[in-house]
Amino acid sequence: MSLKIVGFGPGDPRLRPPAAAQAIREGDVIVGYESYLRLVEDLLEGKEVVSAKMKEEVYRARVAVEMAREGKRVVVVSDGDPQIYGMAPLVLEMLSKYSWRPGVLEVVPGITAALAAGARLGAPLGSDAAFISLSPLLLPKELILRRIEAALSGDFVLALYNPIDKALLREALALVVRWRGPSAPVGIVKDAYRPGERTFLARASEVPLDEVDMRTILIVGNSETYVWDGLMITPRGYHRKYAYP
């Protein structure tokens, strides 16, 4: 009996680490959100597959733990990294509620969406960054907005995941405008490293909300972030110490 919670990265097999593919190949049962399972279809032949829709994460975690208890080698897959808004926390919570731990238990890290989106934009995550989910399903809106304001007050780069609530996104961007000004650059990446990928830049006051969906990541720079030739660059800080080029 084993339980592995695996991130396979953005979806492009070229960004899928060998450890993720190997874990899936060695599993008896693969559990995942149905549209993400399509991204690892090449590995699923002959497997028992438990797929489920969005908002069924608790069901998936429970099934995974119960099947592992029955002696199966279970692999729960998330896109990106399984910790970052993926299935790992919930599956481990479930184990802790059952007070049961399988003989083999492993979390396999992956490339999370902010890193993929950032790479497509240039290097906006070049200094300290805060990762924030804008989904109000699991956290109160007040806490989400408090986190955005805290991150802005600390001059963090912001990586905003799951912008499914347009009203909340509008409030978040209003905070960005207040702290960083209307011209602050925002990088917007939809479906990074997937078919139909779209990458563009906007001023904080002019983010086209119609073009943002839940598969979109928004990256807000810090006070030093700049755009050059379409690239979003956040200096790490070398300019404080060295003259260059």
Add this chain to the structure above:
Amino acid sequence: MSLKIVGFGPGDPRLRPPAAAQAIREGDVIVGYESYLRLVEDLLEGKEVVSAKMKEEVYRARVAVEMAREGKRVVVVSDGDPQIYGMAPLVLEMLSKYSWRPGVLEVVPGITAALAAGARLGAPLGSDAAFISLSPLLLPKELILRRIEAALSGDFVLALYNPIDKALLREALALVVRWRGPSAPVGIVKDAYRPGERTFLARASEVPLDEVDMRTILIVGNSETYVWDGLMITPRGYHRKYAYP
């Protein structure tokens, strides 16, 4: 002429995405910090290698850009992800100062150390997280401490990189104790997925500073993080909405 800035992940080839290996194989010149180059030694045969010590990042970025200008296919490698305290921001800054862009320019994302360390600890990064470098070489200490305080005030999980300055780490942990209490769990991972890996947990008031070096990542939970059976778990928030198991 091409310039790729590539992250190869924690070091274990099983966590190195195919895109990173391919980029290195296709390069004429590989530029990197000497001790990290050892982690991709299997890919370097027949390559021109420009290695350099720590604190020579500006030199490496300049050489990389100049060699690309000479028409070579240059690959700059970072461990982890090249944006997160890696070489991508500096190389792009250098290009912007030269006002020159190579025909092929690519940032290839990788698994950054916080994700690797978190996976080894369980799922401490299960909710919104702030990534903070504790190195005072490139940012003023005051800004680093201000960011830590901002992240604590927003109840973020903290992933602390580069704890090379013991006095600053001590101040950072004092802030953690003040905001989260002396018993708040801290996960400490040295050399995640590398030979000699060490993973352990401590209370915030009792972190053994002697066992922390610059290859160590510290993860501080948020107010909901708990430890079960040696695993550090930060709930994503499902418990607010659902009854389980």
